Amino acid sequence: MSGKPGLRERKKQQTRLAISQVATRMFIERGFDEVTVAEVAEAAQVSVNTVFNYFAAKEELFFDQAEEVEDAPSRVVRERRAGESAVDALHRRFQEMLKDKRWPLSDATRLKPFLATIEASPALKARGRLILERTEQRLAQTLIEETGAPPDDPTARAVAAMVIGLQRILIQEAQARVLRDETHASIRAALSRLGDRGFELLRSGVGDYCKRGA
CATH class of the missing domain: 1.10.10.60 (Homeodomain-like)
Incomplete structure (x- = not known):
């Protein structure tokens, strides 16, 4: 098949x-x-x-790719390379996205009306927060499955919360800069600094958690 x-x-x-x-x-x-x-x-x-x-x-008409978005961090962890920890894999994927010309932020002019629509609607902003909550829950479950931890494992929940917390501030930073009509180069540089520092701090606290064997 x-x-x-x-x-x-x-x-x-x-x-x-x-x-x-x-x-x-x-x-x-x-x-x-x-x-x-x-x-x-x-x-x-x-x-x-x-x-x-x-x-x-109604909100799903706008956020029609929410399912893919919610699963994205979990998919990265599930597909991490040999010798790669969960944080390492997520950091690598973040850096790849910054370089990808197909990434929506590569065309901020087209993205701005989409973000402006979210900013003007309390309902859409609330749905955006719900998507992040679901992303966090899904990532915690994936970490539990990948490490073989018990269902109530506090480490998986804490790591997922930290990862999605970083994702949240990266989204906020990107949205603010797009709405201010900053250049793609400026947005990418700012996100790179913020993301790299965030993952560095995550790595210092989480270490090799959920590292895949060679």
Whole structure:
């Protein structure tokens, strides 16, 4: 088996993406709180029921990649290299992202309207915080599984909280600089300094926690 999605699944993914793209465009143009789900459905030429078949809440129309975002740190830890600790793997991935031209921050001009829409909506800001909370919970569970620790392991919870705390301030720093129209070079340099220092401090406290054997 190839593992590729079948025709039906691909069509569902295409429909979901199409609805999200229409919704995001409307939210950016008019403001998240000013657009109803019914208006999104009409613009996307689907029923309201169809929208809710794909999205459990209005906020999910905007944060349509939340599942991937929430799993990203856990995936990095699961796929860490031989001899690499959890913090080492996450730091490496952070540095790779800074250099990746496909990273959204590489095009701050296009990203600014998206971030401005979040900044103007209490509902979207609350959903952003929820996504980070879920990311932390998922990472703690992954660390427990990867180290074979008991379900109530305090170390995994503490490490996950520290990692996501660093992620939170990196997101805040990036958003503020994008909204101030700083250059990509300036944003990347600031995030590099902040991230490298944050991971250095994490490493000094966490050490080789969750290190994969050679």
